[in-house]
Amino acid sequence: MKLYYSDVLSPRKACAVAKYLQIPVEYIFLDLSRGQQKTSHYLAINPNGHVPTLVDDDRVFWEADAITCHLATRAGSDLWPQDERQIEIIRWLSWAAQHFNRYAGELYFEYIIKARFGLGDPDPGVVTDAQQQFRRYAAVLDAHLEGRRWLVGNQLSVADFTVAITLPYAEHAHIPLDDFRHVRDWHNRLNELEAWREPFPT
Ligand SMILES: N[C@@H](CCC(=O)N[C@@H](CS)C(=O)NCC(=O)O)C(=O)O
Numbered sequence: 001m002k003l004y005y006s007d008v009l010s011p012r013k014a015c016a017v018a019k020y021l022q023i024p025v026e027y028i029f030l031d032l033s034r035g036q037q038k039t040s041h042y043l044a045i046n047p048n049g050h051v052p053t054l055v056d057d058d059r060v061f062w063e064a065d066a067i068t069c070h071l072a073t074r075a076g077s078d079l080w081p082q083d084e085r086q087i088e089i090i091r092w093l094s095w096a097a098q099h100f101n102r103y104a105g106e107l108y109f110e111y112i113i114k115a116r117f118g119l120g121d122p123d124p125g126v127v128t129d130a131q132q133q134f135r136r137y138a139a140v141l142d143a144h145l146e147g148r149r150w151l152v153g154n155q156l157s158v159a160d161f162t163v164a165i166t167l168p169y170a171e172h173a174h175i176p177l178d179d180f181r182h183v184r185d186w187h188n189r190l191n192e193l194e195a196w197r198e199p200f201p202t
Contacts, residue, residue, distance in 0.1 A: 001023065001024070001025045001026065001054060001055065001056045001074075002025070002026045002027075002028055002054070002055040003015070003018060003025045003026070003027050003028065003052060003053075003054050003067075004028045004030055004042065004045075004046070004051055004052055004053040004054075004055075005027060005028070005029060005030070005051050005052045005200070006029060006030050006031070006032050006037070006051045007029075007200050008032065008051070008113075009105065009108060009165060009166065009169075010050070010051065010052060010064040010165075011051045011052040011064065012165060012168075012199050012200070013052075013064040013065075013067075013068060013161050013162055013165050014052040014054065014064045014067040014068060014071070015027070015052075015199040015200050015201070016161055016195050016196055016199035017067075017068040017071050017072065017079065017158065017161055017195075018071055019194075019195035019198075019199055019201075020079075020161075020193060020195035020196070021071055021072065021075040021077055021079070023071055023074065023075055027201040030042065030051055032051070032117075033117060037049050037050060037051055045060050045062075046060070046062045048062060050062065052064055052067055053067075054067045054070065054071070056070065056074070064162075065093050065097075065158065065162055068080070068158040068161060068162070069158055072158060078155060078157070079156065079157050079158050079161075080157065080158050081153075081155075081157065085152055085153050085157070088152045088153070088159075089151075089152050089157055089158060089159045092151055092152065092159035092162070092163055093158070093159060093162050093163075095137075095163075096159075096162050096163045096165075099133075099137045100134070100137045100138070100141060100163060101162075101163070101165060101166055102133075103130040103131075103133040103134040103137065104130075104134055104166035104167075104170075104173070104175050105166060106126060106130040107127065107130050107131065107134065107166075107173040107174055107175050108166050108169050108173045108175075110122035110123060110126055110127055110130070110173075111127075111172060111173045111174055112169055112172055112173055127174065131174070131175075131176050134175060134176060135176055135179065138176075138177070138179075138180045138183055139179075139180070141163070141180070141182075141183055142179075142180040142181070142182045142183050143182075145182035145183060145185070145186050146182050148186075149186075149189060150186070150189075151163060151186075160186075160190060161196075164186070164187055164190055167183075167187045167190075168196075168197075170187075
């Protein structure tokens with residue numbers, strides 16, 4: 001299996017799951033600052049020109065969530081359980097993409113990507129709005145996590161990897177977590193996993 005990645009948000013998810021599951025993967029780093037995600041060779045496997053992409057024999061997967069589910073299926077892991085828990089996991093994946101990570105991702109872009117790629121200063125209007133919307137959805141997550149260790153069925157799943165994906169950057173991205181103790185406790189549990197703390201190949 002080949003995993004095309006870079007050391008940024010979406011690939012982090014795929015790398016963390018591959019490492020957690022100890023799947024033998026050939027990691028191929030793409031330098032986004034040099035446009036390596038836009039070469040004709042790469043666009044042939046991922047026409048979006050984004051990372052990550054997983055190539056497993058003659059099957060190609062883009063979208064990090066599809067990649068994590070495929071990796072878990074290949075490993076026979078309950079990170080993507082083969083039962084009705086899938087429905088609840090899909091709910092969290094969808095919610096993260098549309099709401100929670102949408103606004104946390106805006107803060108990640110404003111504070112981390114702009115600085116890294118020389119795209120200028122954070123836009124105060126975007127930051128204020130994103131922080132306000134983030135708090136709204138973080139309250140939903142915080143209430144769900146009260147009394148639970150993990151998001152679905154009190155067992156680690158791909159939903160935890162996806163929903164939490166911006167949180168390692170919370171401090172630098174000014175993601176406001178102060179009011180959400182259960183979210184912080186849950187992320188501390190993820191931080192006990194080496195694959196979460198250090199997802200990228202060295
Ligand atoms: N929804 C996609 C998002 C992919 C994506 O936007 N990746 C970013 C990095 S986090 C990227 O490739 N940026 C470089 C570019 O678009 O040129 C996924 O989850 O895989």
